[in-house]
Amino acid sequence: MEKYLDQYQCQGVLIPRADRFLSTYTLQSEDNWVEKLSGFTGSAGTLLITKEKDFLFTDSRYTVQAHEQTRDRDKPTVVVLEPLNHWLDHNFSGVLLADPWLFSAAWAQRCLEVVHSRWSVRWASIFSKHIKSNVEKEVRWETVPPWAGSFQEKCRSVFSNNQLPFLMTYGADLAWLCNLRGHLSYAPLFHAYGMITWEEGHFHGHLYTPDVSQKTIFSQDLTLWPLWQLSLPSDVFYQSSKTPYGFLNDHPEIQFKQSSLNLDEQRSCKTAKECSSVKEAHVIDGVALVQFLHWISTCDFKQQTEWTASCQLEDFRRQSASYKGPSFPTISAMGKNSAVIHYVPDPLNALPLQNSLYLVDSGGQYCDPENQAYGTTDVTRTLFLGSGQPSELMKRRFTQVLKGHISLARLIFPAGVNDNALDILARQYLWQDGKDYPHSTGHGVGTYLQVHEMPPAVSAHGQPFRLQEGMVFSNEPGFYDPDLWGIRLESLVLVQKVPDTHWKLNEVPDAGRTWLHLETITLAPFDRRLIQTELLSDQEKAWIDYYHQTVFQVLEPRLPAQTAAWLKEQTIPL
Template sequence: MNAIADRLKAVRARMAEVGCDALIVPRADEYLGEYIPAHNERMLWISGFTGSAGAVVILQDRAAIFVDGRYTVQVRNEVDSQLFEYCHLIKEPHAQWIADQLSDGARVLCDPRMHSLNWYRSTQSTLAAAGLNLLADTDNVIDHCWSGRPEPKIGPALLLEEAFTGSSSAAKRRRIAADVAAKGADAALIFAPDSVSWLLNVRGTDIPCLPILQSFALLDTKGDVTVFVDAGRIPEGFAAHVGEGVRILAESAAQEILLSYSGQRLLADPDSANAWTQLTLEAGGAQLVSAPDPVLLPKAAKNAVEVEGARQAHRRDAVAEVRFLAWLDAEVDRGILHDEAALADKLGAFREEGDQYHGPSFDTISAAGGNAAMCHYNHLNVATPGQLTMNSVYLVDSGGQYTDGTTDITRTVAIGDPGEDIRRMFTLVLKGHIALDQARFPAGTTGTQLDALARQFLWREGFDYDHGTGHGVGAFLSVHEAPQRIGKAHNPFALLPGMIVSNEPGYYRDNCFGIRCENLVVVREAQAAGETLVYEFEALTLVPFDRRLLDRSILTADECAWIDNYHALVATQIAPLLQGSAKVWLEQATLPL
């Protein structure tokens, strides 16, 4: 019996002991974040699935894994079909799947720390309609069964100077406190660790790729804040850095404090804060005021200092990326075709030579040939990394965390002559990228309204891609920042000046190839003669697209001009920062069409 089967057997035995018929195991941990430390990788432990989103449902006689469209290929490669059914997370929600499997009176167990309050209440309603009971228990079944579970990593946070943040922690707390008071609340639950990190001007060191302080907090209307965090994460000089009005408590003290808010109105985000904190507040007699995290928009709409920091970070990042692309072309010309791991390591080495670099912003997606058809492919999770082959394409999606900004870029590279079909598909994708980049839109426009601009040329030909077109990006924070995004799914948050978002349409053909063209852009006010306030995008990413992949017969004159203008900007900004063969390569890569 393999390890996963053994683990399922142990979990089912524990389920029988506690009297539950179904167990829900989400990818998320107690902080509901996308990036989680090794000791909280519960879904990976029970299934073997390495993706960044999904859920597992375990019954006594069967189990299922639920993933979205990004992972439909990957899940089949990583998860044993003899042990798990494959289900689509969006098209076949796991609550409904459970309701269809179990009979009246069955007991379904979840850990309320791992789910949002809205998820909890929605799931409770769905299951109740089928006569099932949702049980909330923080005595986690997986943790009971996980022998050899890694110890949590606890390291001191970094204190981020105002030269990088543009505002002191005290000023931020007063600003957010005023917003909380304006909503008629006595205090706010600041649950998301990136919100706490931004509020305190600190960054964490415990989670790879995500520099957040693992913590949550309660902020009152005076701007005083109680932070629940392991004391080992608080560095020397913290008190002076944040100023007066900051109290540090261990997370073990949270329940008692949450129960003490009887009669008070607590603002809490039912989508981003876990169910346990809010259910505990209610149990203590607090009244929940349902509203988005009050830090969300101020953090996302970056100030002038943060935007300028992003520009500087992207210039340094572009130097690393261009040096890598120049080296890659030279290697291919010499007939040396590296594997995906060697390529990712080389790109990482170039980044490490840059100033203010703290590490990657996510695991590099280094994908050769058919592996690129998996949007979130990770060569670290396969037995043998793929190798470049001639007359194909290589997709590399990567980014860095810098003291002054977070980067994320995807380039698709020709390896030899990939043929007319790939050139046509690449050009359709790039046309969508250009259309979105050139968009001008009135204040109040959401990313949902802009999404079709990037898909239109693929749609005309009967193609599409099963992921969003753009995600928000933080300031030396999460590479996937809420609430700004561009995608088909409804998003009520309008794009605001200072928001950084990706522009990344793509196309993927199973087991054949994948294409993605990604820049980061920042929203800014546009000059317009009309009566309406209009916004536009400014490109932050400054790396050429591969002109060898262009099908010029389907490019318009305006699109060719955009490519030439963008490449001229890249050459002007980045060439002076390069020397030798990399500089020569960039000059050639940015020649006018």
């Protein structure tokens, strides 16, 4: 990298955690240059290399992790939490070297449009010269039910304003539009660029991918092509925020037309059939998770480590034929490690389990055509391990987090409320003690897709987006003390219309308004020993009892007898 500084006469090399498909979920280990060069394994990071020192840009979720993973490098690394462009404007002077295929056209164009007195960008394909071919491997391509319509039906809706041909480069958009899933780890996406065209009276999708060696007719709507055969028409529509700048940089002769289309909203609003499928996936996941909670609560846990515990959870999930793999690396964290928000245990250095708080944050990808169970799960529970009693501080912080969790779970709100308005509700009880947590309260989740999907985003710092029926997102307040332990309670919720039967005679809703509520679809009990009941209102106690009863009634018929008996004890009314 330092040789590049001299070769290109630059003062810094800027490297994002991205591949030429601009997705964390398509990034493979061999292309993760941020981790290779800095040791940082977090999902959000951009590395700036200079001759004197390096700078790692990340967010507050990774403050502890970033410092720990970079502190032993031979070269000093400064962890920066402020936005990249803002920091550059005030702290960097000179020319930056960047690969145009690893940055969006929107970011590159902002750099070009603003006249900087201090810094500029020089583009060179230093990381993306070669794309590894997968044609020698058996690549899985699978279709999923057309919950939101067939390829033709979706295209008629999406491209009604004739913005064709359309260059589509974002994996989740392609997977959703084509009702197609791939083979990549953690998210069933695929490496491909798509060109959507109108041919002979119907829409057609051309997918250009390193996963095929020759033209393949996948269906009457889809054709797969080797990536090297991608050619662009003289003018094409595209989305600058999702398209690598390399297309524009390498093809100045092409007229790229900015499109107003955005599939995010359509993809995030699940249909009724899709919601039913997602809920069934959570039942299957709940069976595995409750078996794990039973196991870890009754085994000789001191013979286990963070790593072996995560492996045991994986074994329980694998007992279902519907399970296709984890939706992200399992966070299995003991004691102080539970305060590292995205901690993932190393099998060689994992802590042994001990008398303290243990946090497990995990999820799965499920695909079961026979039982119509397709879904992506994400769930966190914090437990107290040991035969003794948790401290009063543990119980107080746990209950404050739980109260924040319940405040969202019980919420009824009018249609039109933005996602960021919910964030404060989950924090209010910690705020009363002058405490907070350094991450958003929730993120959207796809349907047998990526576990982080935007919108929605329950964050005071995010762009507001209107909550709509059919959206699925996480409800995950937390508390973290690096010197003690961390707590997080996460369930996924589904935005639903409030049924008419909910309203009592003296609670007639305003006429002409639609009212929504959040249905908790994750099924796993909370650790009763950590609940300080005197801090709960009667309504909060009633919600916990109702939720626990639902967990037991839904899962009990599918559980082994001993686990069902254990779950019954865990879900008796408070």
